[in-house]
Amino acid sequence: MSSFDPARITIPCAHFLHGRQVCDDAALEVRRPADGQAYAGLPLADAERVDEAVISARQAFRRANWARCAPRERARIMRRWADLIEADIDYLAALEALGSTRPIDQARAWDVPYTAEGIRFFAEFSDKHGGEVAATAHDSLGMQIAEPLGVVGAIAPWNFPLSMTCWKVAPALAAGNTVVLKPSEMTPFTAVRLAELAIEAGMPPGVFNVIQGDGPTTGDALCRHPDVAKITFTGSTVTGRAIMGACAETGPKPVTLELGGKSPQLVFGDIPDLDRTAKTLAAAITGNAGQVCVAGSRLLIERSLLEPMIERLSARFDDLAPGLTWQAGTRFSPIISETQTGRLESIIRRAREAGAELITGGARFETEFGGCFYRPTILQVDDSDNPAVHEEIFGPVLTVQAFDSEEEALALAEHEVYGLAAGVHTADLGRALRAVRHLSAGTVWVNRYGRSNDYILPTGGYKRSGIGRDLGRAAFEANLHHKSVLIDLNP
Numbered sequence: 158m159s160s161f162d163p164a165r166i167t168i169p170c171a172h173f174l175h176g177r178q179v180c181d182d183a184a185l186e187v188r189r190p191a192d193g194q195a196y197a198g199l200p201l202a203d204a205e206r207v208d209e210a211v212i213s214a215r216q217a218f219r220r221a222n223w224a225r226c227a228p229r230e231r232a233r234i235m236r237r238w239a240d241l242i243e244a245d246i247d248y249l250a251a252l253e254a255l256g257s258t259r260p261i262d263q264a265r266a267w268d269v270p271y272t273a274e275g276i277r278f279f280a281e282f283s284d285k286h287g288g289e290v291a292a293t294a295h296d297s298l299g300m301q302i303a304e305p306l307g308v309v310g311a312i313a314p315w316n317f318p319l320s321m322t323c324w325k326v327a328p329a330l331a332a333g334n335t336v337v338l339k340p341s342e343m344t345p346f347t348a349v350r351l352a353e354l355a356i357e358a359g360m361p362p363g364v365f366n367v368i369q370g371d372g373p374t375t376g377d378a379l380c381r382h383p384d385v386a387k388i389t390f391t392g393s394t395v396t397g398r399a400i401m402g403a404c405a406e407t408g409p410k411p412v413t414l415e416l417g418g419k420s421p422q423l424v425f426g427d428i429p430d431l432d433r434t435a436k437t438l439a440a441a442i443t444g445n446a447g448q449v450c451v452a453g454s455r456l457l458i459e460r461s462l463l464e465p466m467i468e469r470l471s472a473r474f475d476d477l478a479p480g481l482t483w484q485a486g487t488r489f490s491p492i493i494s495e496t497q498t499g500r501l502e503s504i505i506r507r508a509r510e511a512g513a514e515l516i517t518g519g520a521r522f523e524t525e526f527g528g529c530f531y532r533p534t535i536l537q538v539d540d541s542d543n544p545a546v547h548e549e550i551f552g553p554v555l556t557v558q559a560f561d562s563e564e565e566a567l568a569l570a571e572h573e574v575y576g577l578a579a580g581v582h583t584a585d586l587g588r589a590l591r592a593v594r595h596l597s598a599g600t601v602w603v604n605r606y607g608r609s610n611d612y613i614l615p616t617g618g619y620k621r622s623g624i625g626r627d628l629g630r631a632a633f634e635a636n637l638h639h640k641s642v643l644i645d646l647n648p
Contacts, residue, residue: 159261160485161251163189168197168252169349172206172369175213176362178349181206185342185371190258190491191482193527197256199345202368207337207378210366214308214335215384217363224305224333228284235280235331238358239273242351246270249319249350251483257318257344258445260480260487264319271610272323272351278612279327282633293643300642305333306386306411309636310379312372312400313348314391315341315493316448322348324627325389326365332636337366337385339376343493345369372396381407387636389413391450393549394574394621401624413625413635415617417549418450418577421570422606423592424466425563425583426459434582435469438555441580441606443477443533446490447553451578451616453606455546457569460559467535467557471517474533474553479522492529492552501531501552508545513538513556541569549575563588567595576619580606599623 171178183198202210218224223231242249250264259268291299311325318340329336340348348367355365368375380388380403387410390400394417404410422441428434441453458466480487492498498521505519518534533553536545545556560566570579570592579598581589589603599618600608608616615629625635 159250159265161261161483163196163255163483166251166255169346169353170197170199171349172200172202172210173349173352173365173367174210174363175366176356178353187256187343187345188494189256189482189528190493191526191528193495193529197346199342200369202339202370202375202378204378207368207375207382210337210368211308211379211382211384213363214337214366217361218305218307218335221361221363223335223361223364231331231333232280232283234359235276235283235327238355238360239276239280241354241358242269242273242276245350245354249347252350253319253347254482256346258316258448258482258490258493260482260490262485262487268317268319272319274610275320275323275612276327279331279633282328282630283331283333286633286637288639291641296645296647298644298646302640302642303637304640306636306638307334308385309334309336310382310385310388311336311338312376312379312388312390312392313338313340315344316445316450318344319347319351321391322351324391324632326351328632329389329636330360330365332633334386334636335364335366337368337379339368339370339379342369342371376400377403380404383407385410387411387413389627391415391627393417397623411625411635413617413627413632414623415450415627416577416621416623417575418452418618418622419455419547419549419572419575420451420453420578420580420598421455421457421572422453422580423566423570423582424456424458424462425566425585425588426461427584428462428582429584431462431465432469435466435473437580437582437606438466439470439473442555443474443489443553444607446492446531448490448493448551451600451607452551453578453580454550454555455570456555456557457560457566458557459566460561463557463559467516467537470535470555474517474535477533479524479528479530481526489530492531495529497551498529498531501550501554504544504548504550505534505536505554508536508538508543511543512540513543513545516557518553547572547574563591567592570596572620574620575622577622578602599626
């Protein structure tokens with residue numbers, strides 16, 4: 158059994174600077190999503206504390222030899238770090254489950270192992286990319302030399318704290334950069350433990366720093382700091398725009414932004430297994446209670462399958478029940494906060510007023526332990542301008558629209574704002590490839606929905622769903638810049 162007692166978990170309520178925890182007075186209250194109880198206080202890094210973190214990272218970049226050490230040694234340290242993360246699974250998984258929306262069984266089975274393996278994946282790029290020789294005249298030698306950027310500022314979201322920290326930090330460190338990470342103020346503590354384990358693995362102090370705080374104070378100061386060479390962020394489109402503006406004012410500096418989504422799932426009448434597809438569709442919107450950037454929140458289905466699919470999805474939704482994230486067997490996550498739950502309720506109310514038909518759900522779960530749990534919800538909609546179709550909800554809410562032709566399905570799939578991901582379910586390979594070419598999305602899954610654990614495929618968005626890519630070689634290369642060199646061989 159993996160259940161644990163929340164009162165017995167040690168909470169690292171601190172920044173992590175210069176290779177050690179640094180404690181300031183608590184300025185923010187941190188609550189557990191599962192029961193709504195305040196369980197820790199969080200320091201708030203002001204501009205001065207952010208400057209201290211950046212100075213620590215800059216000095217480590219220049220003096221600790223992280224960028225100039227043998228690439229294989231950098232990779233060895235990162236692999237040792239991954240091994241230590243796996244060995245610390247009991248504490249890391251409990252700390253993640255305690256303060257986030259991730260149930261303990263899922264944190265142990267997926268979040269911690271995925272984080273460790275992601276670090277190993279990016280570590281292997283350390284000695285496998287150094288630049289290239291250019292085609293120049295016979296009496297000269299042209300080269301492009303790949304070099305790290307310097308200090309990378311990373312801002313991680315609350316929905317998958319461990320794995321998103323890996324996405325941001327691992328490629329930057331593998332490329333030889335140093336990092337200042339700001340985790341979400343709602344899920345701040347596993348990042349501190351990761352940084353402690355990095356030091357234990359042999360990473361020099363100052364290479365990986367963690368600053369605690371909110372977006373308007375701490376995040377803004379990090380983005381505006383003139384010695385931060387790049388910002389990488391996952392979160393809302395609104396915040397992404399603010400980050401771009403802050404970086405432009407003190408830069409310009411490159412950004413990697415994975416932002417909002419309103420991802421369609423197209424289901425055609427030729428699918429061979431209705432039950433299997435229903436399972437995939439349900440998981441795509443109920444996983445982490447729909448609090449996933451790529452959540453498959455818009456079901457577009459051929460009209461002949463509409464009723465039988467709604468019947469199957471409703472049954473699966475009704476089978477989910479709330480539970481404390483620190484209890485084994487909990488399968489359905491809480492909503493992160495009361496504020497987010499209120500926003501979800503507001504959108505559903507406006508959607509119904511605009512004509513959406515409520516099929517199932519549409520209300521909170523009543524629990525004896527508190528917390529914000531929302532029933533998985535299906536809204537049947539005829540109008541693509543309906544708020545539930547147009548706005549990112551970030552909760553377990555699925556809109557359903559029927560279509561009668563492939564052309565209509567592809568037209569319905571287009572969203573004027575978002576283009577993060579999409580799913581296509583069909584037995585017709587030609588139709589699948591036509592849809593892949595047509596869909597404005599950074600990722601398209603065919604007869605599945607969700608990433609594998611391969612790490613090699615990059616992820617990112619079209620339109621206002623972001624700039625740049627996480628994962629894959631693209632994420633590693635985004636943490637490098639290239640110096641052109643031209644040498645005369647016959648001076």
